[in-house]
Amino acid sequence: MAYFNYRFSLSLFLLFLGQLGIADSKSFTPCSDQTEHPELAGSQCTKVLVPLDYQNASLGKAEIFVRKIEAKSPKGSIWFLAGGPGESGASYYPKLLELQKTFPHYNLLFPDHRGTGYSTRLCPNQEKKESPGGFQLAGKEWPDCFQYANENQKRTQSFSISNAARDLDLLVKTLSHDTPNYLFGVSYGTQLILRFLQISDVVIQGIVLDSLVPVETSDTFDLSRRSHVTHLAGKTYLASCFLDRHCSQKLGFSSLESLRDHLNKELSIEAYIPGNSLKQMMGFMLDHRELRQMIPDLIESSRKVHQTQPDIVKSILRRSQDIMKPYQAFEQFSYSIPLGTIMSNSENNQRPSIDSIVLKKEDTQHIFTSSLGYQLLTQGFPLYKKDQYFGESPKTKSPILVLHGSLDPKTPYLGALEHINKLQKNGISVGLVTVPRGVHALVSQSDSCVLAKVKEFYQTLKPINTICPYLP
Helix, strand or coil: CHHHHHHHCCHHHHHHHHHHCCCCCCCCEECCCCCCCHHHCCCEEEEEEEECCCCCHHHCEEEEEEEEECCCCCCEEEEEECCCCCCCHHHHHHHHHHHHHHCCCEEEEEECCCCCCCCCCCCCCCCCCCCCCCCCCCCCHHHHHHHHHHHCHHHHHCCCHHHHHHHHHHHHHHHCCCCCEEEEEECHHHHHHHHHHHHCCCCCCEEEEECCCCCCCCCCCCHHHHHHHHHHHHHHHHHHHHCCHHHHHHHCCCCHHHHHHHHCCCCHHHHHCHHHCHHHHHHHHCCCHHHHCCHHHHHHHHHCCCCHHHHHHHHHHHHHHHHHHHHHCCHHHCCCHHHHHHHHHHHCCCCCCCCHHHHHHHHCCCCCCCCHHHHCCCCCCCCCCCCCCCCCCCCCCCCEEEEEECCCCCCCHHHHHHHHHHHHHCCCCEEEEEECCCCCCHHHHCCHHHHHHHHHHHHHCCCCEEECCCCC
C-alpha cells in the first residue's frame, strides 16, 4: 500500500523531530486517569512538542496531548478530531467503548487541539486546572485573559486553524507513521481536516466528515447567520408537528407566522429561562433528539400563564444536565471560549461589522434562534488574518464519506450538499449517509447504522450513498 513508500521518506524527518524533543510512536505511557473511567481503561497518553507558530520559531513551542487506545494487531490508525472550535478530544470519550467495539482492529487516537483540554492553552494561567475556574474562565480570569492575549498578540494569533492543521500533520507523522491512517472529524473537525489536506503530504486512506461545515466563503451559512440556520431546521421540524393533530394542539397556532408573532411578545415564561429567551432555548433544544420532542410542550406552556411554566423549564434544564453528565465526567472536556471566539471571528464570520441591532431585527423573523451571533460581537481578543488556504478545496485522492442529519441546526444540510458538490467538482470521491430529521454530530446521537456505514467505508474505501433511519 502507498503508506509503505511514505514510511521510508520519514527517516531524516524523524531525526529532526528527535532533535526538537518531539515525541515518537513509542513515547506513549499508561494514562494517569485510565483507572478512573471504564471508557479510558488501557488508554495510553503522550504530549507532543510542536511550534507555536510554524512561520515564527521565536514564539517557542506548545504541547499537544494525545490519548490512544491501541489494538492488538492494528490494521490502521483512526484519528478522531473534535468539534468546536474549542472542544477537546474528550468529546468522544463517552462513546469510546462503542468505538472500540466497532473498530477493534484499529488504533484509536484522540488529540486535544491546541488551546483545548490538556494541550497548551491560549491563556495558560487563567485556563489551567489549578486556577479558580479550572479549565474554564471565571470571574476576574476573564479580564486577565483578555489582557494576557493582547499583551502577547503574536502568540495569541498563532492559535489558528492552519497551525492546528500543521499540528495534526506532525502528530500523524510521528505517532502513527507505521500504520495506514484514517481521519474522522465532527463539525469544526471537518473544517480542520479539509485544511490539513491542503497543507499535509501525509497519505490518508479514508476520511469521514460528520456534520460537514459549509464552504468557508458562504455568505448564507456563516456563523453570524446561525439564527437563520437554526430557524430553517426548526421550521422544518414544526411543519411535521402541524401535520400531527396531538402535536398541533399543543402548539395552539394555525400557522408558523402566528407562532412567530406570539414568540416576539414578552412572555412570562422567559423569566424562568436562562438568558430570558424562549427562542434561543428552543434553538438549543433542536440540537438533541430527546429535547426536541419537548418543544411542543414548552410552546404550549408559554401560551398559558400558570404555575406549570417553571416546572416545564426545570424539567428541560434537568434533562439537559443529564445529557451533559457523561461528558462532564471527564475534566478535560470543558469548552475553551477564548479559542472558539478567536478562530470563529477570524475565519467563520462573514459579517465582522454587524451589530446587535441588526441581529435583533433579524431574530424577529425567526421562530428558533441562536446566541452565537451575539457572542461573535464580543471583541477583546486579537484576531488573525485569513491565509492562502481559506476558501480553497484540497486536492486529495483520499475518498471521503460525509455523515449528516437533514435537520442539523448548526451545520445545515443544504450547506453540506453545497460543500460536497464543490469537493466532487475537484475530482474527490465523496459519499453521503443522510439521517432524515437527524441532528448535529451524528456519532454521538445515532444508532448503530451510522457507525456500521463508517466501518464499511473504512474497510472498502468505496463510495457509500444511503440513508440511516432517525430514531427519536
